[in-house]
Amino acid sequence: MTRSDPVPTPTSSTPPGLLTRLLRAREAGLVGLLLLVTLGTAAINPLFLGVGSVRDLFLNVAIIALLVVGETTVLLMKHVDLSISSVVGLSAFLSGSLFIAHPGMPIPLALLFGLALGAALGSVNGLLVAYGKVPALVATLGTLYVFRGVTYAVVHGGQIYASKLPAAFLTFGTGSTLGIPNLVLLVVLIMLGFGAYLGSWRGGREYYALGSNAEAAVLAGISVTRRTMTGFVLSGAIAGLAGVLYLARFGTVDATAGTGLELQVIAAAVVGGVSINGGVGTLLGAGIGALLLGVMGSALVTLRAPGFYQQAIQGALLLGAISVDMLVSRRAAKHLQAAPERDGRTK
């Protein structure tokens, strides 16, 4: 149809979207909390901000933060990937075995191996969820055990020792470039790239669309099955890469490597504002969430809190984050419903 004869109408101003503002507020709040915990702990024990401990902190957070990238992608689709910790374990052990068999293997090849292995494992999740229509919680809970079981079978009671790994690889894991640890640099680059993709590319926005309303996504011409599959393959590939980095960081790896990481990763994403109901959240927020949990953990160590408090406090933080989420979204819903009257839209 032709578009002549526009209907005259009052022009509306376009302030930044309310949701954007709320999310920004969310991220600002997290940063504030982060500063509070950091400065508070440093006031009690100045060593907390020492070069060595900050470096350790970032290295500890790096692997969680990397896993958060894949998990966020899956959470945005209103799914969940519980199997990542087992993928980390299998990838760490197999890439270690590979290094022992071929000590001269270039490091990029090892990283590629981790990515490929993870993608293959992730595609199992993808097939189950996207094509088999198995709920993600069940499918990835299953593969969490299956992949871990495979790891036990392959490891067969053995262990990878740092002393048997090539020196170049261990240097990569502990070394720095321009004063920033290599692992941290790599993870930050991946987060920035993925963050931009999810926020500003059509493909990335489809993850949001899918999680927000799957039916509407179909009507908008999005291939839901393919997008879901891709999301799980990505999450797996990133977990596979994280496995190789895990090996580079710790050197010594057995069949239990990475156990329990999945819950920390999901907690970090949720604390960072990624909704378990899909469609809401940013990688920036999720990354800050990971950092906050890491800082909390190491602050509690610095303050000599008994180990079991750490878990309890992490849990409390998670509950706090979810409560704040619900409160904010309820407020937002009220605010948004009240909005039309204010804008003079009801005529």
Add this chain to the structure above:
Amino acid sequence: MTSAQPNGASVHQPDLIHAQPLLTLSGASKAFGPVQALKDVSLELYPGEAHALLGENGAGKSTFVKILAGVHRRDSGTLVMGGQEQPRTMDFHSPADARDAGIAIIYQEPTLFPDLSVAENVLMGRQPRGALGRIDVKAMRARVSGLLTELGVPLDPARPVRGLSIADQQLVEIAKALSLDARVLIMDEPTAALTLQETERLFRVVRSLRSRGAAVLFITHRLEEVFSECQRVTIMRDGTWVSSGPIADYHTDLVVRQMVGRDLGDLYPRGEATVGEVALSVRGLSQPGVFRDISFEVRRGEIVGLAGLVGAGRSEVARAIFGVDPRVAGEVRVGGHVLPAGNPRAVMAAGLGLVPEDRRAQGLVMDMSIERNANLAILNRLTSGLLMNRGAEAQNAQQWTSKLQLKAHRLTDPASSLSGGNQQKVVLAKWLATNPSVLIVDEPTRGIDVGAKAEVHRTLAELAAGGLAVLMISSDLPEVLGMADRILVMREGALVGELSRAQGSEEAVMYLATGQRPGAVDGAA
């Protein structure tokens, strides 16, 4: 009752006879397994027309629309899309194909992404891109802002869709259709959930789309809208085509007869009421900010209509009487006994039933069986010891559903398997089982087709004749005028008038409900 006055046709009517049809679907059939949902149905849509597709629930309208939407594939028949271009035969394999061919569907409940912005909802998958394929957010918002301005709706393209009213969400869908250059718009019961003002705004947008040469296919149960907004009509029944033609050749009775395929008898079967003693008495009921000083009586054998605009506080009064909402002042008596506030259980025991406005959300447990739903209000009567008495359950459900002529495959099927009209009968059955002396029905026939509507009316009339006092809240004016012995009218939380059956007319009710002369409603509302 509405007569065939095509006053909307005067807005802008291109010459339908000499134009090329935009869309021609001929001889379409579709079977789902052994069920023939559609048999040899044909339809032509011309540029600039609003075309009504009418039929009872189950007549095959939805299947028909889904074929045009690319959701279902037809088993036979041809689809030709034309207009200015050379007519082309089409075959849709997916919703995307239909979209690309210029067909846009606006469903009753819009399917949007609540977490994403209005702009992104309109342009999902087609966002304008800058360098390296990055989405150009500014260009995207500017584009959508332009579309919304064209539609005359000042929505902020950057705001999330969550929190928008259904009416605004439909306009976002229409903006999407505009952005796709859709030439054929299919609207599936778009006005069912809208207020009067929102409906009027939607029709303004539709008229402006038509004046640009788009064709609009309307599916609605509101015949008044058909006669005021549409130029042509197609009627379907039992999956087959019945008739098509200009609206001037039709009148309400003819349309109804063709839809139902039999003489309905009277749509409003109401004889002279024999009125007994006062059954429900409401004195000075108030709830600040919602309604104030509401007083009225309903007698045995009487149907009292409660009319008014949506938002006038009618449903809130009903909920306060029933005790689910609080009331600050006032007294409610049933059969002379004062009812406690805020205690629905006591209200039910006193003999009052409430058939709520939204039967899907408030009236039924959709996943539960018909039988269980019908027994919900009398569970304590059906228990023996600690357990439910299955035999009594089945017997009670059987008794009431057969009395109301419920059409169901099995009583153990979930309530969601029933059509809207039959669902409403289950809700009625549930309350009738409590043997009430007063029944409040809120929008009893909203969204149900004309055949089922007549049956619900007949049931209510019979119940009243049997001595039940009925308070009927309805936004359907012909229904209120046809069924009620007296009409109470509310405006902005106050009872502003009472009309006898003889005094009742659409003008009189609207005058009280809006406080305006009928002609001035549109501009001032």
